[in-house]
Amino acid sequence: MRFSKAYIPTTKEAPKDAQLPSHIYLSRAGFVTQVAAGLYNFLPMGKRVLRKIENIINEEMAACDAQEVDLSFVTPAELWQESGRIEKFGKELLRFRDRKENLFVLGPTHEEMMVNIVRNRVTSYKQLPINLYQIKTKFRDEARPRFGLMRGREFVMKDGYSFHSSTEDLDREFDAMEAAYKRILERLGLAFRVVEADSGAIGGTGSKELMVLAGSGEDTLAVCDSCEYGANVEAARRAPRSSVPEAPSADFARFKTPAIKSIEDLSNFFHVDPYYTLKAVVQRAVYTESSELVCFFIRGCDELQEVKARNSVGAIDLVDATEAELIEIGLIPGFIGPIDQDKIRIVMDNDTKGATTMICGANEADYHFVGVDLSVMNEAHFADLVSVQEGDGCPHCEGKILHTKGIEVGHIFKLGTVYSAPLKAEFLDENGRAQPFIMGTYGMGVSRLVAAVIEQHHDEKGCIWTHATAPYMVNVMVSNIKEESHLAYAEELYTALQSNGIEAMLDDRKERFGFKMSDAELIGFPYTVIVGKELDNGLVQIMIRKTCEIISVDASDVLNKIKELCQ
RNA sequence: CGGGGCGUAGCUCAGUCUGGUUAGAGUACUUGGUUUGGGACCAAGGGGCCGGAGGUUCGAGUCCUCUCGCCCCGACCA
Numbered sequence: 001m002r003f004s005k006a007y008i009p010t011t012k013e014a015p016k017d018a019q020l021p022s023h024i025y026l027s028r029a030g031f032v033t034q035v036a037a038g039l040y041n042f043l044p045m046g047k048r049v050l051r052k053i054e055n056i057i058n059e060e061m062a063a064c065d066a067q068e069v070d071l072s073f074v075t076p077a078e079l080w081q082e083s084g085r086i087e088k089f090g091k092e093l094l095r096f097r098d099r100k101e102n103l104f105v106l107g108p109t110h111e112e113m114m115v116n117i118v119r120n121r122v123t124s125y126k127q128l129p130i131n132l133y134q135i136k137t138k139f140r141d142e143a144r145p146r147f148g149l150m151r152g153r154e155f156v157m158k159d160g161y162s163f164h165s166s167t168e169d170l171d172r173e174f175d176a177m178e179a180a181y182k183r184i185l186e187r188l189g190l191a192f193r194v195v196e197a198d199s200g201a202i203g204g205t206g207s208k209e210l211m212v213l214a215g216s217g218e219d220t221l222a223v224c225d226s227c228e229y230g231a232n233v234e235a236a237r238r239a240p241r242s243s244v245p246e247a248p249s250a251d252f253a254r255f256k257t258p259a260i261k262s263i264e265d266l267s268n269f270f271h272v273d274p275y276y277t278l279k280a281v282v283q284r285a286v287y288t289e290s291s292e293l294v295c296f297f298i299r300g301c302d303e304l305q306e307v308k309a310r311n312s313v314g315a316i317d318l319v320d321a322t323e324a325e326l327i328e329i330g331l332i333p334g335f336i337g338p339i340d341q342d343k344i345r346i347v348m349d350n351d352t353k354g355a356t357t358m359i360c361g362a363n364e365a366d367y368h369f370v371g372v373d374l375s376v377m378n379e380a381h382f383a384d385l386v387s388v389q390e391g392d393g394c395p396h397c398e399g400k401i402l403h404t405k406g407i408e409v410g411h412i413f414k415l416g417t418v419y420s421a422p423l424k425a426e427f428l429d430e431n432g433r434a435q436p437f438i439m440g441t442y443g444m445g446v447s448r449l450v451a452a453v454i455e456q457h458h459d460e461k462g463c464i465w466t467h468a469t470a471p472y473m474v475n476v477m478v479s480n481i482k483e484e485s486h487l488a489y490a491e492e493l494y495t496a497l498q499s500n501g502i503e504a505m506l507d508d509r510k511e512r513f514g515f516k517m518s519d520a521e522l523i524g525f526p527y528t529v530i531v532g533k534e535l536d537n538g539l540v541q542i543m544i545r546k547t548c549e550i551i552s553v554d555a556s557d558v559l560n561k562i563k564e565l566c567q
Numbered sequence: 568c569g570g571g572g573c574g575u576a577g578c579u580c581a582g583u584c585u586g587g588u589u590a591g592a593g594u595a596c597u598u599g600g601u602u603u604g605g606g607a608c609c610a611a612g613g614g615g616c617c618g619g620a621g622g623u624u625c626g627a628g629u630c631c632u633c634u635c636g637c638c639c640c641g642a643c644c645a
Contacts, residue, residue: 012594012606013579017638037637092644109645143568143643151645209645218645317643408645443645480603514605532604541604 001472003507007044010519020216022454023148025463029523031450031471038145038153040447045523048471049450050156054135056187056468057158057444060180066131066160071113073137077103079112083422092140106139111419111441114161118437119425125165128427128437129173133160135446147216149451150407160442165429167205167416170438174206174414177442181210181410188449189466190456193406195221196231198307207413210444211406214455221406222388226399234307237384238401239393240351245273247357250371257368261334263300266368270359274300278352278360278372280336282326282344285315293321293329297338297360298349298386305387312347312383337361338377339369348377349385407452408445415439457546463524464545467566470503474562475525477507477516479532489540489555490531496559502566521545527565529558 007030014024015034026032031046042050058068077095080086086093086105094106107113114132122130135158145153160177164170178194185192190212197209209232211221222236223229231237248270260269267274277300285294296309310318326333330343337360338346352358358372392401420426420436429435450469457464467473474497478490490506497504505525507516513532520528520543530541530550540558543550544565553561 009577011578016573016579019639034637090643140644142645144639144641146639411645445645482603512603512605512607514603514607516606517604518606530604534604 001505003505003509006505008519008523009043010522018148020147020150020451020455021458022150022216022451025454025458025522025524026148026451029463031463032149034148038142038151040149040152040154042447045471046450049453049465049469050446052469052471053188053446053449054156054158056184057135057446060184060187061131061133061160064131064176064180066133066162069117069132069134070136071107071110071117071134073107073139074104075107075110075113077105079116079423080105083112083419085112092142094139094141107136108138108140109157109443110134110136110159111161111415112423115419115423115425115437115439118163119420119423122163122437123427125427125429128163128165129169131160131162131173133158133442147218147451149447150216150455151218152447155448156446158442158444158446162440162442163420163437164440165427165435165438167438170414170416170440174412174440177412177440178208181412181442181444184444185210185212185409187468188453189468190409190449190452192409193221193223193230193404194228195223195406196235196237197411198232198234198311205414205416207411209406209408210410210412212409212449212452212456213404214407214452215405216455217405217407219406219408221404222392222401223404224394224397224399225402227394227397229394229396229399231388233387233403234305236388236401237395238388239395242393245275248272248276248370250357252369252371252373254362254364255368255370256366257335258366260366260368266359267300270370272359276300276355276358278337278358278374279304280338280361281309282321282331282336283309283318284321284325285310285313286317286319287315293325293344294318295331295336295338295341295344295346296349296385297346297352299351299355302349302351302386303389304385308383308385308387309347312381312385313345332361332363332365335361335363335365335367337363337369337372338374338380339363339372346380347385348374348380348382350382351386353378353382407448407455409449409452410442410444412442413440415441458524459548461518461548462522465524465526467526470524470526472503472505473526473566474502474504475507475520475523475528476504477520477528477530479513479516479530481508481510483533486531486535489535490529493529493531493558497562500559500563502562517543521548527562529562 009030011028015027018024032040138157139154142153145151162173192212195209197207220233222231222233260266263274263277263279266277279298279300281296281304284291294313323333355374359370360372362369390403417436425437426434453469454463476490476494478487481487494506526545528543538555539552540555541550541552
């Protein structure tokens with residue numbers, strides 16, 4: 001492409017609404033423009049990057065025998081009523097009626113549609129497994145779109161769905177998809193981590209997220225400093241403590257603790273490590289039709305992880321209980337304990353199971369119990385409730401957990417029969433019995449990946465595209481187009497690059513050197529060949545965007561040098 | 568949905584507090600000229616429903632009411 005004919009509207013100043021580097025540089029370099037909150041146009045450069053990523057996904061999917069389809073963006077609301085998700089999705093589903101007053105939604109994801117196209121058509125175990133996917137615009141009317149392409153309302157997602165006759169076969173496909181997703185991210189040149197994720201309300205037997213590591217990521221990850229283990233903090237586990245503080249020695253007793261309410265006060269009052277105290281966190285658990293107060297007990301040194309707590313009681317939401325609510329049901333804030341507790345539903349953290357010499361509230365104002373043996377609670381409801389902290393032990397090795405930030409670019413999920421059962425999508429097994437499909441789902445945020453590449457690869461001058469994502473690999477820049485011999489040389493090189501299969505731009509604009517260099521850096525072509533006054537000495541320069549290093553090369557050898565660099 | 572901020576030229580912004588010539592700057596754009604290895608210079612131009620509606624006033628970009636939009640924090644969501 002000739003720059004003089006290209007539509008690449010670069011600007012010196014960033015739009016005032018842009019905050020993240022990806023948003024700033026993709027806007028300034030003319031890759032995208034904003035239309036409205038969470039809606040973006042892809043201009044020629046942006047579209048090329050998008051297509052690069054799509055092509056890589058298509059290649060890797062083909063290698064796994066996944067087949068591409070293209071389902072209607074507008075989907076009948078009845079399908080969503082059938083699966084029950086029309087209520088669950090709420091306002092995120094953009095609904096509208098056509099001229100005949102039929103209700104439709106813009107597809108935010110396509111489980112229902114995908115199940116719909118195989119049900120009653122795939123009817124035998126002999127036709128399984130099948131893996132179908134599409135790369136398509138999705139629409140979710142997010143409450144708060146933000147960060148440019150990172151969290152748009154309209155976005156491009158690769159969504160894949162697999163159908164199996166057994167959980168073993170689903171496991172195999174799940175692993176194959178994980179491997180394919182890893183290859184895709186490796187090819188894109190991204191540093192990432194595969195982490196265990198919360199399966200949440202959707203259920204299923206497990207899910208993993210693919211996280212591109214970047215400080216601007218919205219998710220916090222717990223990762224091991226020495227092995228591959230990583231998890232979203234919502235789902236992170238930790239090793240049992242290898243050493244615990246010295247246990248206090250105390251017989252069971254009811255102890256007067258006037259106005260001692262917080263864990264810190266309690267710890268100081270008894271000169272005991274918070275590890276041996278029991279923290280009570282009361283929350284109102286909200287369900288579809290009702291709500292109730294629940295008290296979560298964890299060790300005083302731990303923090304409650306809200307998603308884990310929510311999952312432990314199957315709630316849709318947890319909100320902090322007020323003191324008034326506690327008092328109303330007869331609890332005494334600051335002195336709540338699990339012993340002989342019948343006023344509230346309780347959930348105990350796994351780490352408190354069988355704990356001894358504990359201190360906990362006595363359910364009586366100004367009194368705590370000391371020397372408590374929690375094995376009396378062995379019949380209680382136990383669950384993993386705590387937030388994994390930095391420095392905790394890795395559950396898989398001797399390493400330590402660190403926290404880091406990530407951008408979720410992929411999420412793969414073992415769905416089981418969560419959708420196939422309610423939608424009655426069934427096949428006949430070897431015994432002639434009808435079974436619902438066992439399903440997996442595999443998502444990848446394609447437009448989000450465009451932003452993720454820049455979050456990970458930019459500097460103060462602009463974008464730095466990786467080889468696989470660059471809109472063009474090489475930019476041939478003519479320093480002064482009035483020098484006819486220079487322009488002629490550049491034209492020749494430009495043609496030669498293309499005939500060698502290297503995508504190239506020719507900057508033939510009547511602009512000054514500095515202006516064109518700044519554009520080249522802002523747009524972020526991996527390599528810019530500078531054709532200028534050194535050509536009279538038989539030399540041209542190659543600017544390597546990643547390092548901004550400029551190397552001199554014999555003018556007759558540039559093509560080979562570029563080929564070498566592109567390896 | 569709660570809290571905060573902002574809407575003036577294509578873009579970034581001044582002017583609004585304290586109402587009063589023809590609404591400004593930088594940048595971008597057009598034309599001519601000089602330049603040509605780090606976003607050049609000179610000259611001449613074009614470009615505005617001051618987000619929208621209503622009100623106060625002799626007079627509103629500026630004051631009041633309502634409304635729409637965008638951004639940030641949180642809630643929510645993947």
